[in-house]
Amino acid sequence: MRMLTAGESHGPQLTAIIEGMPSNVLLTAEDIDAELIRRQSGYGRGRRMQIETDRVRLAAGVRHGRTTGAPIALVVENKDWTHWQGVMGAEPVNAEEAAKRTVTRPRPGHADLNGGLKYNQSDLRNILERSSARETAIRVACGAVAKRLLAHFGIRLASQVLRIGEITAVRSELPAEQLMQVTERSPLRVADPNSEEYMMRHIDEIKASGDSVGGLIEVAVDGCPAGLGSHVQWDRKLDARIAHAVMSIQAFKGVEFGIGFEAASRRGSQVHDEIVYSADNGFRRASNRAGGFEGGMTTGEPIVARAVMKPIPTLYKPLHSVDIATKERFTAQIERSDSCAVPAAAVVMESVVAWEVACAFLDKFGGDSLEEISRNYAGYTEQIRRY
Numbered sequence: 308m309r310m311l312t313a314g315e316s317h318g319p320q321l322t323a324i325i326e327g328m329p330s331n332v333l334l335t336a337e338d339i340d341a342e343l344i345r346r347q348s349g350y351g352r353g354r355r356m357q358i359e360t361d362r363v364r365l366a367a368g369v370r371h372g373r374t375t376g377a378p379i380a381l382v383v384e385n386k387d388w389t390h391w392q393g394v395m396g397a398e399p400v401n402a403e404e405a406a407k408r409t410v411t412r413p414r415p416g417h418a419d420l421n422g423g424l425k426y427n428q429s430d431l432r433n434i435l436e437r438s439s440a441r442e443t444a445i446r447v448a449c450g451a452v453a454k455r456l457l458a459h460f461g462i463r464l465a466s467q468v469l470r471i472g473e474i475t476a477v478r479s480e481l482p483a484e485q486l487m488q489v490t491e492r493s494p495l496r497v498a499d500p501n502s503e504e505y506m507m508r509h510i511d512e513i514k515a516s517g518d519s520v521g522g523l524i525e526v527a528v529d530g531c532p533a534g535l536g537s538h539v540q541w542d543r544k545l546d547a548r549i550a551h552a553v554m555s556i557q558a559f560k561g562v563e564f565g566i567g568f569e570a571a572s573r574r575g576s577q578v579h580d581e582i583v584y585s586a587d588n589g590f591r592r593a594s595n596r597a598g599g600f601e602g603g604m605t606t607g608e609p610i611v612a613r614a615v616m617k618p619i620p621t622l623y624k625p626l627h628s629v630d631i632a633t634k635e636r637f638t639a640q641i642e643r644s645d646s647c648a649v650p651a652a653a654v655v656m657e658s659v660v661a662w663e664v665a666c667a668f669l670d671k672f673g674g675d676s677l678e679e680i681s682r683n684y685a686g687y688t689e690q691i692r693r694y
C-alpha cells in the first residue's frame with residue numbers, strides 16, 4: 308500500500324491518495340472524522356485550532372460505506388484559507404505585490420533556512436507552508452483508513468502521553484507531590500488523572516513564560532500475529548519502518564521499542580524475553596522488553612513504541628536569527644503558535660504506526676479483497692497453531 312500527501316498549511320486543502328487498499332473494507336467519513344477530532348482536541352494548541360474544524364471528504368475509492376479497491380482520495384479543507392487566498396493563491400502576482408508579502412526571516416528550529424537554501428527560494432513562505440505540521444491532519448486521516456482494515460483482524464492501537472517537559476505520568480498510588488518528581492520509565496499503563504492535571508498546569512506555566520515544551524509519547528498495538536515484517540532485507544524490517552514513519556512527524560527526535568535506550572545500561576539477562584509454550588496459547592514471550600519485535604518481525608506480543616517530541620520551535624520569547632535578504636540579525640516576531648502539541652502528536656504517532664502495520668499486514672496477507680486477505684490470514688493462523 309502506498310500513500311502520498313499534498314497541501315500547504317494555509318492553502319485551500321490537504322490531499323492524500325492511498326493506493327493498494329483492498330476492496331470491501333468498511334469505511335465512512337465519520338470513522339476518519341473521529342480521529343481528526345481527537346487530533347484537534349489536545350491541550351496546549353494555539354489559536355489556529357479555533358479556526359479549523361477538520362472533516363474529511365472521501366473523494367474517490369469508497370462507495371456505499373465500503374472501499375472498492377480503487378485508489379482512495381481524501382481531502383481535508385483548511386478553513387484558514389479564506390484569510391490567506393491573496394497570499395497563497397496559485398495565480399501569478401506582480402513583483403511589487405509579491406515583495407510586500409515575502410518572508411525573509413528564517414525561524415530557528417524550522418525547515419525555513421535549509422529549505423530556502425536547497426530550493427533556492429527568496430520567499431521562505433514557499434518552504435514553511437509545506438513543512439508545517441498542518442500536514443499531520445491528512446496523515447491522521449490515512450491512519451484512520453489503515454485502522455479500519457486492521458480492525459477486521461482484531462488489531463487495535465492506543466496512545467498516551469507519558470511525559471510533558473518535567474512531568475511524568477505515573478500510577479495513582481503515589482501521593483500528588485511525588486508525581487512531580489517521578490521520572491522512572493514504565494511499560495504501557497493508564498496515565499493518572501492527577502498527572503494529567505499537572506501536565507496541563509505545566510503547559511500553562513511554560514506558555515506564560517513565553518516558552519514551549521515537548522514530551523514523550525507511547526503507542527501500543529495489540530493483536531498483531533507473529534511474523535509481520537521480515538529479517539531478510541533491511542527495508543522490510545517493520546520496527547525500522549515504524550521508526551522511519553515516526554521520525555517523519557514534525558518535531559519528533561527519537562524512537563525506541565520496549566525498554567529501548569535503557570538496554571544500553573542493562574545486562575543481557577535483564578533485556579531479552581524468555582520463550583514459553585502452552586497448548587492453549589502457543590509460543591509466547593514471558594516478558595515484552597523487546598516491545599514486540601525480534602529480527603524486524605513481530606513476536607505476537609504487543610508492539611510498544613515510544614517517541615520524543617521536541618519543544619515547539621516558535622517561541623513567544625523569541626530566539627535570534629538572520630534575515631536572508633539584509634543579512635541583519637533579528638529576533639523573531641510571533642503572531643500565534645502552539646505552546647505544546649504533544650497530546651495532538653500522540654494521535655499522529657498512533658496514525659503513522661497504524662499505517663505501517665497495515666502496510667506490513669498487506670505485504671504478508673495481500674489480496675485484492677477483504678475476503679481474499681481473510682482467507683490468507685486464516686491459513687497462516689492455522690499454520691502457526693500447528694507449528
Ligand SMILES: Cc1cc2nc3c(=O)[nH]c(=O)nc-3n(C[C@H](O)[C@H](O)[C@H](O)COP(=O)(O)O)c2cc1C
Binds near residue numbers: 418443558620621648
Ligand atoms: C501536531 C503538531 C503541531 C505543531 N505546531 C507547531 C506550532 O504551532 N509552531 C511551531 O513552531 N511548530 C509546531 N510544530 C513543530 C514544527 O512543525 C516542526 O518543529 C518544524 O516543522 C521543523 O521540523 P523538525 O522539528 O522535525 O526538524 C508542530 C508539530 C506537530 C507534530
Ligand SMILES: C=C(O[C@@H]1CC(C(=O)O)=C[C@@H](OP(=O)(O)O)[C@H]1O)C(=O)O
Binds near residue numbers: 439441643
Ligand atoms: C495547523 C496546524 O498546526 C500548525 C502547525 C504549525 C507548524 O509550524 O508546524 C504552526 C501552527 O500553524 P499557524 O502558523 O497557522 O498558526 C499550527 O497551528 C494543525 O495541526 O492542524
